[in-house]
Amino acid sequence: MRYLPLTQPDREAMLAVIGAATIDDLFVDVPEAARLDGPVRDLPMHASEMAVERHMAALAKKNLTAGEAPFFLGCGAYKHHVPASVDHLIQRGEFLTAYTPYQPEIAQGTLQMLFEFQTQVARLLGTDVANASMYDGSTACWEAIVMARRITKRGKAILSAGLHPHYVSVSNTMAKFTGDVLDTTDPRLVPEMDLDRLIAKIDDDTSCVVVQYPDILGRIADLRPLADACHAKKALLIAVVTEPVALGAITSPGEMDADIVVGEGQSLGVGLQFGGPYVGLFGCKDKYVRQMPGRLCGETVDADGRRGFVLTLSTREQHIRREKATSNICTNSGLCALAFSIHMTLLGEAGLRQLAEVNHAGAVAAAERLSQIPGVELINDSFFNEFTLKLPVEARPVVRTLADRGILAGVSLGRLYPGKDDLANGLVVAVTETTTAEDVETLASALQEILA
Template structure:
């Protein structure tokens, strides 16, 4: 619980300093319909500290933790086993308290870690260069769109219909300030992505095409086909990946012609954590685009004695150069999450990552085969990694709620992701990882059969 020591006099002095007559003046840019006009309904005006702590503990007991139930949620945030050694290393004082490595002579450990992290991301994505991380996958996705506009000098963005809707919404929100035209869509419940429909929307004014891989329905689109079509029109291909473990089993986006690859790194080394903090990954295939990358880049050098050392090679943010020349206003990176990702990736190694990916896919195939036997359930995907979509013939949101009450976290309903789209309402997105047991799969199938009968 935070302790707020400011008095009314303190607040008044600060408001006077910034030229505001009241605290409300600080929120004039927030739409009026989004502002509170009174107390939050249902909350008491005052309670003791002990009473509040008791109340919050009671509320926390209503949570159903991922480890306490059969868990099949995904849609961009995945439950994987994180070895205890990851937490042990990132809690070391030199990492836990370290901030931005402005002074390389006293931050060699942090800089070397970021350099190794960049190398891992670049190899994972099949790219030449990766930066020292972003805030999360959604903001990395927008930064890729903004970067493509700088490179191509164009202002039209084509979003795949199978892009995660939350990522698409971040792009639309940010585009309001840059006046980029966003050509979006929503997915159709079909076994394969509509590549030809996507390609048909690319024109001579398109700066980039944004595709998710695997996509929001768990399908694996042919990226090379899209890349060739985009390049023919002078546009760039931006590929978003929200499940990095998949790249231990499938061809990397960079190998398939992606120009910019971004993603969410949470699945490796970072727990679910109630939705954050997470980790944005960002890489480019062509080194000539490196100066247009947002964020920071660590590089290797030698010191005055010829010894290997590390420095911030590029930092294209507004703190370091004139704002009008900056490529981004990103002022830091998710350093501790990047460290967790790098430690976990180092512990896995290439063989370990491939073995982890294979186990994820094996269990997902078992789950898909078992759910396909449930009356009223059909599996949508022909190909998938560890996440796939099933159709259950009725509103999936109600079924998910019913199963959650019975202690089974069955998946993410497409009606929740795409509210108002009745054509997607019976779709259920099911994710399976190495933490899922065959007993969990059987429990889900039995519960689903009961809920649909």
């Protein structure tokens, strides 16, 4: 189908209908400093196809990819081995070209896949029900907060100091449009999560408490006392999981009575991909299912008694009245959800537990080796495959120096929390099944040399 651009009279007619004088009026909410006042500077206006290809290839070579170096980055995006069969299967035409199953009679394969995905996610998170995916972990976190407001009719959310700052940032951005009050603080370099401080903040105006598990520093805590405290004030507990492989080894948040459990599914089936696309996970207790955003696929039988699948709940504005919609999210993480589901199917429960054990054992060995370096302190009392080190100097320059040596050493807290001097020496290190003993020794030797 040919693309026919709009004419100037077409544009003027559309602007008149919506009451805008010019196209620029549509961008008034974008800060002026973020708007272009002309073409992008230093970018040529045109070039040949071959010239562009050469230029883009040269730019790509500047990247140091995860598979080319000892890799210890984490903080919400993890390098795991994705079986080749995952990529092969998601490229089958019936999956790759399917957008969204509006016509169930011709989308049974996609619907069945989403049904299986929901089952896997619900079992993984320990919830009664799960939806058919969200955009990513951060948007799923915000959707959980606004869902808690709908349920409790309250507008104050308490966000744990250990919640990923990017998730906090997304929530703060969205709260500007809803009026929700978000109580946030920064983490401290201490061995344990400060749940008592969270519990002390819960009052009659609290809609929910949001806690990451394991948290941004890799710490793990029993969430049951926090859940009890929330429920005593008729508030909800929202648990955020950024590393789903951890749930192969530790108790799921749903088992600890969390009301809503959300997370990032990238670790399973989805590569790092320089930041996306990823896939958000969302589960909750059965009694809240009608307030859950996104789509829910269900199983049924057709007129002949044969097993079939349908969209059981689709509470977004495209399906129902806009004022009744719970969200506009859920259409474009389907392929990533498929990759997640295939990887989970290949692993099975036993395989996931084994994978989790390998991750944890590798992280324990790395933590022991790195904490032997003079001046380096291990913060965590507990962790899964990610832990925090306190260096004797600021971590950001150390990370840059190691990157120049071809070692991606971890995530400096100074990068995540700029201007926070008490966190500047913190370094979050992640270890997965792809990390070798040689990788750990390479990092340890280089780090010790830099700090000497």
